[in-house]
Amino acid sequence: MAVFDTTEHSHRRYNPLTGEWLLVSPHRSKRPWQGQQEEPEAETRPAYDPTCYLCPGNTRAGGAVNPSYDSTFVFDNDFAALQADVPQGTVNVGGLLRAEAESGVARVICFSPRHDLTLPEMEPAAIRRVVDVWVEQYQELGARPDINYVQIFENKGFMMGCSNPHPHGQIWAQRTVPADPAKETVQQAAYFQEHGRSLLLDYVALELQEQTRLVYQNEHFVTLVPYWATWPFETLLLPRRHVTSIEQLTDAEKDSFAAALHDLTIRYDNLFRISFPYSAGLHQRPTDGQAHESWHLHLHFYPPLLRSATVRKFMVGYEMLANPQRDITPEWAAERLRGLPTVHYKQAAA
Amino acid sequence: MAVFDTTEHSHRRYNPLTGEWLLVSPHRSKRPWQGQQEEPEAETRPAYDPTCYLCPGNTRAGGAVNPSYDSTFVFDNDFAALQADVPQGTVNVGGLLRAEAESGVARVICFSPRHDLTLPEMEPAAIRRVVDVWVEQYQELGARPDINYVQIFENKGFMMGCSNPHPHGQIWAQRTVPADPAKETVQQAAYFQEHGRSLLLDYVALELQEQTRLVYQNEHFVTLVPYWATWPFETLLLPRRHVTSIEQLTDAEKDSFAAALHDLTIRYDNLFRISFPYSAGLHQRPTDGQAHESWHLHLHFYPPLLRSATVRKFMVGYEMLANPQRDITPEWAAERLRGLPTVHYKQAAA
Ligand SMILES: O=P(O)(O)O[C@H]1O[C@H](CO)[C@@H](O)[C@H](O)[C@H]1O
Ligand SMILES: O=P(O)(O)O[C@H]1O[C@H](CO)[C@@H](O)[C@H](O)[C@H]1O
Numbered sequence: 098m099a100v101f102d103t104t105e106h107s108h109r110r111y112n113p114l115t116g117e118w119l120l121v122s123p124h125r126s127k128r129p130w131q132g133q134q135e136e137p138e139a140e141t142r143p144a145y146d147p148t149c150y151l152c153p154g155n156t157r158a159g160g161a162v163n164p165s166y167d168s169t170f171v172f173d174n175d176f177a178a179l180q181a182d183v184p185q186g187t188v189n190v191g192g193l194l195r196a197e198a199e200s201g202v203a204r205v206i207c208f209s210p211r212h213d214l215t216l217p218e219m220e221p222a223a224i225r226r227v228v229d230v231w232v233e234q235y236q237e238l239g240a241r242p243d244i245n246y247v248q249i250f251e252n253k254g255f256m257m258g259c260s261n262p263h264p265h266g267q268i269w270a271q272r273t274v275p276a277d278p279a280k281e282t283v284q285q286a287a288y289f290q291e292h293g294r295s296l297l298l299d300y301v302a303l304e305l306q307e308q309t310r311l312v313y314q315n316e317h318f319v320t321l322v323p324y325w326a327t328w329p330f331e332t333l334l335l336p337r338r339h340v341t342s343i344e345q346l347t348d349a350e351k352d353s354f355a356a357a358l359h360d361l362t363i364r365y366d367n368l369f370r371i372s373f374p375y376s377a378g379l380h381q382r383p384t385d386g387q388a389h390e391s392w393h394l395h396l397h398f399y400p401p402l403l404r405s406a407t408v409r410k411f412m413v414g415y416e417m418l419a420n421p422q423r424d425i426t427p428e429w430a431a432e433r434l435r436g437l438p439t440v441h442y443k444q445a446a447a
Numbered sequence: 448m449a450v451f452d453t454t455e456h457s458h459r460r461y462n463p464l465t466g467e468w469l470l471v472s473p474h475r476s477k478r479p480w481q482g483q484q485e486e487p488e489a490e491t492r493p494a495y496d497p498t499c500y501l502c503p504g505n506t507r508a509g510g511a512v513n514p515s516y517d518s519t520f521v522f523d524n525d526f527a528a529l530q531a532d533v534p535q536g537t538v539n540v541g542g543l544l545r546a547e548a549e550s551g552v553a554r555v556i557c558f559s560p561r562h563d564l565t566l567p568e569m570e571p572a573a574i575r576r577v578v579d580v581w582v583e584q585y586q587e588l589g590a591r592p593d594i595n596y597v598q599i600f601e602n603k604g605f606m607m608g609c610s611n612p613h614p615h616g617q618i619w620a621q622r623t624v625p626a627d628p629a630k631e632t633v634q635q636a637a638y639f640q641e642h643g644r645s646l647l648l649d650y651v652a653l654e655l656q657e658q659t660r661l662v663y664q665n666e667h668f669v670t671l672v673p674y675w676a677t678w679p680f681e682t683l684l685l686p687r688r689h690v691t692s693i694e695q696l697t698d699a700e701k702d703s704f705a706a707a708l709h710d711l712t713i714r715y716d717n718l719f720r721i722s723f724p725y726s727a728g729l730h731q732r733p734t735d736g737q738a739h740e741s742w743h744l745h746l747h748f749y750p751p752l753l754r755s756a757t758v759r760k761f762m763v764g765y766e767m768l769a770n771p772q773r774d775i776t777p778e779w780a781a782e783r784l785r786g787l788p789t790v791h792y793k794q795a796a797a
Contacts (some may be wrong), residue, residue, distance in 0.1 A: 099534050099547045100534060100536065101533070101534045101535060101536020101537075103538065103546055104549055106530065106533045106534065106536075107528065107529050107530050107533055107548070107549050107550070107551070108533070108546050108547060108548050108549050109546065109547050109549045109623065110545065111545035111546070113542070113545075117626055118623075118626065120528070120529075120549060120625070121546075122528035124530070125527075125528050127526065128508075128525075128526030129508060130610065131610045131611065132605055132608060132609060132610030132731070133605040133608070133610075134613075136486075141460035158478075159477060175476065175478075176475055176478030177475075178457065178472035178475050178772060178774075179457050179470075179471070179472070180456065180457050180474070183451070183456045183457055183458070184449050184450055184451045184456065185451060186450065186451020186456075187451075188453065190653060190657075191649065191653055192463070193463050193649060193650045193659075193674070194653060194654055195461035195463075196453055196459065196460045196461070196674075197456050197458060197459050198451045198456055198457070198458050199457050199458050199459045199470060200457070201457070207703045220653075232594050246769075248765060248768060248769045250760075250764040250765060250768050250769075251764070252763045252764040255482055255483040256483065257761065257763045257764070258482060258483070258761025258763040258764070259482060259763075260480065260481045260482030260483075261481065261482075267764065267765070269765050269769065271461065273468075275470070275765075275769035275770035276467055276468065276769065276770045276771070277487070277768055277769055277770065278769065281506055296543070299541065299543060300543045302763025303540060303541055303543055305723040307540075307544075311588070324543070324544045324546075363717065376763045376764045376767050376768065378764065378765075378767075378768035378769070380768070397768060399767050399768075403531070404500065411602075411607065413602045413607045413608040413609075413726045414601070414602040414607070414617065414726045414728065415528070415598060415600060415617070415619050415625075415728075417625055417726050417728075417749050418598060418600050418627055418726065418728035418730070418747060418749075419596075419600075419619065419626065419628065419692070419728070420625035420626045420627065422528060424528075429649045438453060444598045
């Protein structure tokens with residue numbers, strides 16, 4: 098009988114950050130695809146769109162007028178999923194119908210005044226300004242006694258439920274720690290307690306040895322496809338030095354972070370030569386007043402595409418009801434991303 | 448200050464089946480939608496399609512020829528995500544790179560020879576035959592020593608990654624218990640140990656009292672929108688008598704199950720007057736040889752649509768990185784489903 102081979106045989110992989118398992122079916126990528134094809138998005142947009150509610154000087158749905166900003170711009174979401182002034186209260190019927198009021202803040206961050214850009218098309222210096230806004234927001238919101246977790250994220254592309262192509266991200270900050278960061282808190286704390294070291298720093302050291310899942314590295318940051326990646330081209334960006342939150346990064350580290358973001362988003366666009374859709378988000382220390390020494394800052398990228406610009410991975414049926422599952426191996430995905438040019442295809446063509 | 452009101456204020460709800468929390472933002476459904484619109488699927492299909500690999504008598508991708516079946520037909524998936532003959536093996540590098548071989552079986556169940564039907568357009572007697580096949584498959588696969596969990600599910604519609612509109616479901620059965628049923632095992636066992644009663648039976652009793660989330664009931668089955676529903680029109684179907692798996696249902700109960708399925712899928716199609724997409728799946732006792740007395744059979748429906756035939760809920764950004772979130776309340780969704788006609792719109796029009 099053959100020897101177990103993760104490039105050929107179905108297997109489970111463990112995600113030490115969440116404590117959950119993933120099903121990997123490497124051979125399955127051979128199946129033909131006759132299902133839904135995504136509509137590629139229009140590739141050309143004007144630098145300014147008078148109908149865009151994020152462009153400088155325009156009026157938003159709520160009636161507010163945007164300033165004539167020239168780098169980034171942050172405002173409270175006009176249709177916030179979290180409200181600051183929710184009256185406290187709970188429901189509990191037999192321990193089975195349980196609810197509790199949840200308060201918080203939702204904000205929008207415009208990355209650039211230019212309607213036609215996205216992160217990979219922005220200069221590293223402009224991306225660095227976005228990093229600075231993330232730091233400011235994390236500090237300002239995190240300092241509030243009613244905010245115990247600050248989730249900074251970006252939905253890019255219509256396929257990811259993003260309703261406006263103007264480059265922007267969001268912040269949802271709230272009283273309780275949401276499910277995923279809560280799991281990561283538990284797992285990182287348990288590892289730290291057992292080993293006296295950071296789970297993710299030990300993990301980065303292993304990846305720098307193995308090399309097979311590395312995509313990019315600079316002096317302060319590493320980009321890799323995690324061993325337990327769920328989405329086909331999922332990646333993880335993390336600092337090489339132990340920092341629990343973005344506010345601890347030095348100036349040089351913030352520049353390196355911007356450079357890593359620039360590099361990765363260009364590779365993504367070059368993969369299928371389209372504006373590559375994804376959801377991305379920072380995970381970092383909850384702002385509940387505890388030290389959380391075991392926490393290690395990182396940025397997850399979850400992109401939906403699988404085979405081409407128009408064929409995505411569907412997390413449906415088995416995945417929704419039983420377990421996350423992937424068809425190509427993380428090692429194969431990393432190899433593809435590593436091999437891509439680091440100049441944006443639009444600039445290369447120009 | 449106002450009093451906490453779950454129809455107005457953002458809040459969290461607890462899911463006792465998984466032990467996880469959901470963020471509910473009732474006021475948020477007012478936001479305008481400028482994002483992606485789904486393409487409605489073609490509504491008319493031939494009763495037989497010579498190019499369909501599931502129609503009777505046709506040749507499949509792997510070269511096998513389907514029999515001329517006249518009710519249901521089960522075969523091994525030609526591109527199975529799980530293989531029975533995987534060599535055993537594990538990987539463990541520093542406790543951080545961990546994998547283990549996973550074996551299993553993946554099958555396809557054709558619900559009907561008719562290419563142009565779906566569950567809501569089939570007769571209850573024909574749906575009953577599908578229920579019988581689920582029982583047979585659960586028994587046959589569950590009896591195997593190498594199968595400890597049998598996941599039976601259906602992906603309906605291109606939006607749910609279904610690549611063929613011929614009415615069919617799938618089975619993925621495997622050596623380990625996948626994540627979601629494993630969580631439900633833990634939660635149901637803990638409740639049973641504490642109260643000496645089934646969590647879901649106690650829950651059904653509460654819902655029959657409160658009425659607000661009920662959609663339908665017959666002698667043996669109840670359909671409701673769970674208090675902790677994540678998807679906009681998510682529902683839960685469950686038997687009123689304590690049964691741990693589908694094989695324990697009596698003949699009369701199986702007929703009632705088919706009637707409940709018929710009713711719900713018709714309501715779904717009538718909601719937006721389209722063939723309503725969803726992923727649905729049975730959860731029941733693992734087949735690992737233990738009694739699992741605390742388990743209660745149920746069927747989850749996870750449909751993606753939110754506002755109309757073309758506007759779906761996106762589980763992206765915040766949901767992927769932080770916590771599941773919903774915009775309309777489960778009570779409002781149940782009211783809408785309750786109010787719908789129980790004759791299929793195509794038949795009503797005919
Ligand atoms: O097996 P199918 O129908 O080709 O594939 C579909 O269902 C599977 C099980 O839920 C998913 O893993 C796939 O992403 C989806 O496209
Ligand atoms: O806030 P937006 O961009 O309108 O909405 C988008 O992001 C939110 C946060 O991830 C999701 O809840 C919505 O489903 C999605 O459409």
